[in-house]
Amino acid sequence: MWGGRFAAGPSDVMRAINASIPFDKALWRQDIAGSLAHVAMLGRQQIISAADAEIITAGLNQIGAEYAEHGVAEDWALEDIHMHVEARLAELIGPVAGRLHTARSRNDQVATDFRLWVRDACDAADAALHALQTALVARAEEHVASIMPGFTHLQIAQPVTLGHHLLAYFEMFARDRDRFASARARLNQCPLGSAALAGTGFPIDRDATAAALGFDGPTANSLDAVSDRDFAIDYLSAAAQTALHLSRLAEEFIIWASQPYGFVRLPDSFSTGSSIMPQKRNPDAAELVRGHAGRIVGCQTALMITMKGLPLAYSKDMQDDKPPVFEAEGLLMLSLAAMTGMVADTGFDTTAMRKATERGFATATDLADWLVRQADIPFREAHHITGAVVRLAEDKGVALDALALADLQAIDARITDAVYGALSVDASVASRTSYGGTAPDQVRLQIERARTYLSERTTAAGETL
Secondary structure (H helix, E strand, C coil): CCHHHCCCCCCHHHHHHHCCHHHHHHHHHHHHHHHHHHHHHHHHCCCCCHHHHHHHHHHHHHHHHHHHHHCCCCCHHHCCHHHHHHHHHHHHHHHHHHHHHCCCCHHHHHHHHHHHHHHHHHHHHHHHHHHHHHHHHHHHHHCCCCEEEEEECCEEEEEEEHHHHHHHHHHHHHHHHHHHHHHHHHHCCECCCCCCCCCCCCCCCHHHHHHHCCCCCECCCHHHHHHCCHHHHHHHHHHHHHHHHHHHHHHHHHHHHCCCCCCEECCHHHCECCCCCCCCCECHHHHHHHHHHHHHHHHHHHHHHHHCCCCCCCCHHHHHHHHHHHHHHHHHHHHHHHHHHHHHHCEECHHHHHHHHHHCCCCHHHHHHHHHHHHCCCHHHHHHHHHHHHHHHHHHCCCHHHCCHHHHHHHCCCCCHHHHHHHCHHHHHHHCCCCCCCCHHHHHHHHHHHHHHHHHCECCCCCEC
16 A cells, blocks of 8 residues: 555554554445545546446445445455455456545545544434433323432432433433534534645545535535544543433432332343342443443543644544544443333332332421411521421421421421421422422423424434434
8 A cells, every 4th residue: 555665564563553444444334435425526527537437336335235244354454444445446346446546545534434433323322312211201201290209418308209300311311412413513524535634636526525425515624624533522522421421320220229229120131130149139230331431431531632632634643533432332322222221111119219208308398488488487597497397306206297286386386287288298299380390290391391302303314203
């Protein structure tokens, strides 16, 4: 490929460190698609003959069929997927294969291939997030009025419904979908035709190749086009944020599945046993989702550090751009599939959830609010009175609504028997009617909103799911 400049070939070590085919063979579909668009343009612009363009096109299609059936056979002497395709093309059609590389460089070629691959990865993540959101909405609808403790600091705070809790993750994943869509929109400019770094003197039609590959248009600066990897970092940023959300949900399932909580029973299909303790049901799938988040964040960091000091334009360091993206994509898609399965099939013990809510003095804030509304007491004073009531209930070992009215009035005479209407967990949940609150009517409203979103939301590729 480039041996004309050198008197001797590369050493074995140089060959090993220089070869990227073990990982960039994943780009073979994108590489062939880019080459087909390029050769079609070369023929239309009469940069190469129509006959040569037809021969090259047939050869590329044959290579695509071979790779689809048998995969890419690695030859490290050929370095990367681009040279593998070109070498196989030469075997099939002879010297005319050399005309394919007219008016392009491996620099703009790989930048195009990689953008195409990341664009597909954004679309795949969006579709997987849609499936997870669908599972969350279905389970939320089952549990519109199922009461569970809401936590702050992992301490029981106020009653909420399970449906409301699950829909919180729906909102997180909606933002993640927006991030992938935004990343996709920014990357959708075509580098092909930028050549090595300065463009080309051939009369190419960059708009045509951009359109053929589904890009919005060509990149505006050839230096930036071949050296930019913002699109890969954008993908990793969206993947990392999604992984953080998946990890939070996984952590809750792990906690809820433990015997002290007993809120959920994870399905057998997402649990494992112990080699020594036959009673164990380990939430390994959820734990691995939680662990994958750290690796995905690490992939983002790795690429950012690789790019942080590179001058324009292309440097060989950028060969290391693909492994972290490929790794993150694999981990993310596996985590999304696992979490979707767990959400869909987990059994929720709503009786245990309700009992935990009732044990935790979760309606204390409701008592304070009642004192403010009904007795016209300033909230800070009401907070102090409520604290004394909670202390009394704790000493007696009973729930707030089990305290006798005389006990309550001994703390503050302004309390009447009407307070009991505010102290049950059902009354507490029903009272939270502000928009976005946990009252069942509000949860039903948000489920309808979510279903509309799911029916109307299109993927970044413009397809309605």
